[in-house]
Amino acid sequence: MATCVTQHFVYNDQDFVRHVCRSERCGRCSRLSKFDSMLRSGWAAKMSQGMFRYHLGDLQTRILPGGSQFVIQLNIKRGQDRRKPQEILSIRQNFDPNQFNFNKISTNEVIFEMSKEKIIEPHSGPHLKDGRGHSCHDSSKSGFVGMLVVINVSPLEFGHCLFIPNPTQCLPQILSAATIQTGIESVLLSCVPGFRVGFNSLGGFASVNHLHLHGYYLDYELRIESAPSEPLIPEKGFYRLTKFPFGFLFYTEGLDLSAVSCDICQLTDYLVRKNIAHNLFFTRGCSPRIGFHPDSDRSGVRVIVWPRMSVFGAKEESAFNVALCELAGHLPFKSQEEFDTATENNVKHIIQKYLLPEEEFLQLQLELIELFTQSLI
Numbered sequence: 001m002a003t004c005v006t007q008h009f010v011y012n013d014q015d016f017v018r019h020v021c022r023s024e025r026c027g028r029c030s031r032l033s034k035f036d037s038m039l040r041s042g043w044a045a046k047m048s049q050g051m052f053r054y055h056l057g058d059l060q061t062r063i064l065p066g067g068s069q070f071v072i073q074l075n076i077k078r079g080q081d082r083r084k085p086q087e088i089l090s091i092r093q094n095f096d097p098n099q100f101n102f103n104k105i106s107t108n109e110v111i112f113e114m115s116k117e118k119i120i121e122p123h124s125g126p127h128l129k130d131g132r133g134h135s136c137h138d139s140s141k142s143g144f145v146g147m148l149v150v151i152n153v154s155p156l157e158f159g160h161c162l163f164i165p166n167p168t169q170c171l172p173q174i175l176s177a178a179t180i181q182t183g184i185e186s187v188l189l190s191c192v193p194g195f196r197v198g199f200n201s202l203g204g205f206a207s208v209n210h211l212h213l214h215g216y217y218l219d220y221e222l223r224i225e226s227a228p229s230e231p232l233i234p235e236k237g238f239y240r241l242t243k244f245p246f247g248f249l250f251y252t253e254g255l256d257l258s259a260v261s262c263d264i265c266q267l268t269d270y271l272v273r274k275n276i277a278h279n280l281f282f283t284r285g286c287s288p289r290i291g292f293h294p295d296s297d298r299s300g301v302r303v304i305v306w307p308r309m310s311v312f313g314a315k316e317e318s319a320f321n322v323a324l325c326e327l328a329g330h331l332p333f334k335s336q337e338e339f340d341t342a343t344e345n346n347v348k349h350i351i352q353k354y355l356l357p358e359e360e361f362l363q364l365q366l367e368l369i370e371l372f373t374q375s376l377i
Contacts, residue, residue, distance in 0.1 A: 009038055009114040009149075016188040016254050020284050020298040022221060035189035039149065040217075042111035043159050046151050051108055053082065053153045061220070066344030068244070071220045072331045075156065079334030082154035085207030089312055091275050093202055093209055095172045101210040102167045105150060111161060115146035116185070147182050152214065156325065156332055160216040163197070171211035173202050175268045175280075181261035183213050183282045184301050188254050193284045193298045194219045198324030201268075203277035203310035205323035214324065222329045224304060225285040232365065233372045236263055239288045240365065244348065245327050245355055247306035248368070251288050253299055263372070264303055270371060276356075276364070277310040281328040304328070307364055309354050322354040 017033055032040065047056065054077035064070040086099050095101070148167055152160040163186065165171070165179050183197045197215045200206040229239040229249050237260065239249040248267065252260045264280075271278045285302030306327045320331050331347060333339040356364065 007038070007042075007112040008146075009035065009112045010117050011035065011114065011185070011189060012117040013254070016185070017191040018254070018299055020191060020193050022193055022225070022298050031191075033189060033191045035186070036192055036195070038112055039161065039215075040159055043151060043161060046109070046111070049108075051106075051151060051153065052155060053077075056155050056158065059157070060339065063220070064342060064344045064347065068329060068344055068348070069221075069223050070329050070331055070344060070347055071218070071222065072333055072339060072342055072347075073157070074336060074339040075332040076334060076336070078154050078156065078332060083207070086209055087313060088202045088206065088209065091201060091203045091272055091277055091310065092174070093172060095170045095209060097170065100208060101170065102148070102150070102162070102164050102208070102212065103170070103210075109150045109153065111149045111151060113146055113148055114182075116182075149215075152216075155216070156214075157216045157218050159195075160214070163213040163215060165211055167210070173200075173206045173209050173211055174272055175199060175201075175265055176211070177258075177261045177265040179211060179213065180264050180268075180280075180303075181257050183280075184252060184254075184257055184261065184303065186213075186215060187282050187284060187301045192217060193221075193225075195284075196325075196328070196330075197282035198328070199280040200323045201271075201278045203312055204279045204308055205311060205321050218330055220330075222283065224281065224328045225283055225298065225302065229288045231288070232369055233376075235376060236372050238263070238368075238372055241304065245306060245351055246361060247304050247327070248365075249288060250303045250305075251285070251300055252303075253287075254301070260303075264305065266371065266375070267305055267368060270368065271305075271307055274364075275310070276307045278308060279306045279324040279327050280304065281306075281324050283328070307356050307361065309356065311354070320350070322351050326351065 015034060060074040062072060064072055148164045150162050150164060152162050163182060186197050187195060194217050196218060197213055199213050202209060228242050230242055232238045232240050237250055241247050241249055250260055250264055268278060281304045283302055284298035285300060286297060287300055320326055320333055
């Protein structure tokens with residue numbers, strides 16, 4: 001794929017949306033942020049141009065009765081028409097240039113390129129403005145290739161896109177601190193509480209071994225935004241979720257992004273070394289320090305890490321594959337019958353099969369506490 005990208009979205013900390021709220025009394029964001037406007041309009045334009053494998057339309061959606069409040073959606077086309085996933089054999093599988101990767105996609109699938117403004121480089125050249133008044137420049141002149149934002153041609157929901165860092169470096173699907181930080185920053189750049197970002201490791205239902213994050217809009221509240229937790233190492237902002245499905249939680253309001261991203265990467269690096277598959281979910285959420293308040297402010301970002309059982313080879317056929325969105329409580333179903341007959345108990349039963357056994361999870365928790373404690377010394 002050629003690296004020439006016509007639009008380049010440049011941002012800095014001043015572009016972060018500091019106040020987002022779920023409660024109706026707060027009202028909706030009257031104006032989209034620059035990031036939202038560029039992503040939503042660009043994505044919608046490519047849908048109208050027929051760049052996707054299917055037309056998404058309005059997905060049939062319902063909330064399953066029960067305490068988990070699972071959001072389930074019927075998305076038959078994604079099950080039928082999505083690209084065949086790669087065969088994954090290892091969490092540390094090397095990048096294979098002969099397999100499908102994001103350097104082989106059409107340039108028409110690129111929405112924009114994004115990068116964070118470097119304040120220490122004031123003479124990097126003037127910014128241009130595109131037709132919508134967004135900061136951009138011709139990256140072919142700058143020679144800089146940052147985070148590509150491209151459409152997912154088999155979308156889960158409106159705005160489903162992929163964030164691909166420096167695609168020509170051919171990085172395997174293993175997280176870096178910089179990629180984690182961009183994921184958090186993307187959520188902070190949106191004024192929409194329903195904008196989510198996520199990551200599937202190899203063995204955690206990643207379908208392409210080329211480093212990428214998913215992003216999409218889901219206009220429904222997820223319980224994960226306010227799920228209760230208990231502190232493990234408060235100095236690191238490291239918590240454990242106390243409700244199903246159990247996972248680890250980090251929280252930031254955008255003032256400590258480099259440190260938080262490095263801590264999260266320290267955890268995921270440990271999981272890679274231990275050959276433990278994992279899924280991450282980045283979402284607006286309330287602070288774990290204030291307890292369970294579903295209607296509270298969503299000014300911060302919750303990053304949840306779920307260690308899980310690995311799945312290699314061909315994907316199992318079930319109502320849904322348990323990856324980043326399913327663990328967060330958003331479940332796309334492949335058939336009308338399964339969608340109509342789903343219950344909270346059935347959903348939990350499927351998810352439970354992919355989670356680490358309790359004994360293994362608790363042992364991992366002890367190891368991570370020791371890991372982070374050592375880094376405090």
